[in-house]
Amino acid sequence: MSKEKPSIPKGTRDFGPNIVVKRNYVFNIIRRTFEKFGYLPLETPAMEQLSVLTGKYGEEGDQLIFKILNSGDFLSKTTASDIEQGARHLTRKISEKALRYDLTVPFARYVVMNRNDISFPFKRYQIQPVWRADRPQKGRYREFYQCDADVVGTNSLLCEAEIVQMINEVLTTLGLTDFTIKINHRGALAGIAEAIGEKGREGEICVAIDKLDKIGQEGVRKELLERGIAEAAVDKLEPLFSLSGSNEEVLQQLDAIIGHTAEGSRGLADLKEVWQYLSGLGSQALSAQNPSSNPRLMLDVTLARGLSYYTGCIFEVKVNNVSMGSISGGGRYDNLTGMFGLPGVSGVGFSFGVDRIYDVLEELQLFPESAQLSTQVLLIQFDKASEAYALPLLQQLRDAGIASELYPEAVKLKKQMSYADQKNIPYVLLIGSEEIASGQLQLRNMQTGQQQSLTIKEVISHLNA
Template sequence: MIDPRVVKGFRDTLPHDEYLRSQVIQKLAGAFYLQGYQPIDTPILEYTETLLGKSGGETEKQIFRFRDAGERDVAMRFDLTVPMARYIAMHKEELGLPFKRYHIAKVWRGEKPQRGRFREFYQCDFDLVGSSSPASDLDILLTAYESLQTLGITEFTIEVNHRGILREYLEKIGAVEHTVFILRTIDKIDKVGQELVKSELAQVLSDGIVNQLYEFLFPEKEVESLLEHMTSVLGLDSPSILHMKLIFNAVKNLDLSHAFQFNPKITRGLDYYTGMVFETFLSGDRMLGSICSGGRYDNLLSLYGKESISGVGGSIGLDRLLTSEKCLQLLNITTPPKVFIYHNTDGYTQAYSLIKALQRIGIVVEMYPDAKKIDNQTKYAIRRGFSQAIFIEGNGYTLRDMTKKESVKDLSLEMVVSRLQEQYLG
């Protein structure tokens, strides 16, 4: 006998949870589409060289990689951004640029499972490809904001940075050759703390460089604005600073400053990010991790063709949202009312007439399929959580409240429909 079990980091989903997920996906798809983003899909499997084209590093350790029956080196997609880059390179003539897409699907990463982090999970991606304008970055940030609002999540902060700010500073202090290492290391601060990050940086950089870097990122003197502090160091003509100021001025003019914050610690771990990056945290639950992240990747698409095409995008962590009790309360997903019909061999025609009548007004109906004893059917109905049940008796119906254990007999089809419609739908 085979022991039924699930691989670590993977999960089965019970019907209630899957219904909840499907409703969230439907809401997000509607929100993305309303913002002008078009749906696409890509294969689960890609050639490994496609996925590792530039990310490498930690990604190579995390992907599920194998040789297929044709001895091809393939891997399961670890995100939806890299496959999208390959997709755009192959279809850009059909699509036209700029192109706004969304893609909601599963991805796989062989990383250590922990709260809010699994090896198989959904991503909800939205990208704008073919524009390097700050307006494109703003479009992505506002789409992230509007999508979370659509879900009923209102208490969050979108923390924004520009990787170019740190790159410009490293050029200024003569440490630009360590840019990739420093960006990856700084990205760990919220997880491991400033001291551990400082010690990691000290393995490659001199104490003087590390101290200068920390004074730039975390000034000891009190500053009114970190962005203005960095402007004073890099100058008013810094391209990255100007980019950030355009975005935050727009956010201010839209009266959304409460939802956005500049945070120079946000660098994002993947190397394909080149400019604006962001992460989103629930108010009061930062330990959950970011629920929506992304950024600009100006060079990613050049891996798959001679033309360099700019892109910027974001991704909502659906599974992470659904593991948060706070999010579940905010999502406010309601299930449609459900009614149970007892099996009656002689009443198939009546039963299906009733089923259709109830379905037309938005009530889910389930008729027990087998001619079992009433007690067995009742136990099933209670276990499934039905609050209302219907017996077919001759040409009439009995409506039973399973919670109150009260019945109303000798009802017509119209009377049953009317009562349930009034009770459930008002």
């Protein structure tokens, strides 16, 4: 009988040590930035009650929730009639739990359950995996990490300004320089639709306008007409195609177009206030990346994401010098907890696409050497005496904060050196009989082949330099 080859479910991945070290480098920078701005870490269970998740993502989203069969004989409480009534009815009988689909709904559930113990405004970040029963394809997985940060319980636009700052700080710390933080407002989109006489159709209008760079003004005009937008309304959109200048100048031009509408006026007022906060904070996001480039923060009137749930400012982040979709996005919402019977809790949040950020850093070769190393020095032994001499040295190195290993067997030198090469360990410390007698250890740089004779104190000083 042949043994079955081991495998993993489609849409999931193993991450080897080299990848995990790099991913942790990204996570740690994000985590430090969140905490610097006063966000607290939160973790929720991998499993939620199925009733908590269903009905929150639309009919299509509900189909992508991974259901967990009840323990034991999950069919014991079912009948032939249950099966005849179809999968949706049967699921409620055989499954009470499910894997979380995102981090937002569990966060809302947590806020409602703990509302009497939480200090509002409540700032939380969450970095955990989520699961979706999607069809696996390139860039789309059934298990992946989300990295969310939200503030709930305040309407202050200082939160939006700080989100811009956090995005800017994380990406610059990661070494990225050519990126754009796009910002818009749900009210501005609604104002555009109202100003041209097509109230409520901002989604369709923005989908077409967003293609301006690809199909040109005439192409956009044609698509709008095909979508049933009146010709007179399309004519009124003409000024949007010629918006130019700084963000402040674009705001002024928009004011002339949509400032007379209630929603448009609200949106522009909020955007202006975000700019004022950023200016007061001296935010680097307001400055240009270089004299000939655009500001990092850009008002983009075509940005339209989450129209069904975002109610205020919306964000999206694009790295300009790689071919990649957005790496971050989010926005303001007015009723996060309403789904669980606690209405009126306003909040604003965003998330980083860690997998995409990883791919960007790989493509641009921005991972530092320190993000690719685990062990800094390998101690090479030759016999039992060498091993005994190396043990206290190993402890001294670790006490000094230097990641160190002692090869566990006195095998041939070639095998130990090969181990160091395979793990990308930058230094080896050779400890033979001569080194034991003199106290002068041989420290070899594995990249250059250069070798120095040093005491253990000198080794520690050199490696910590």
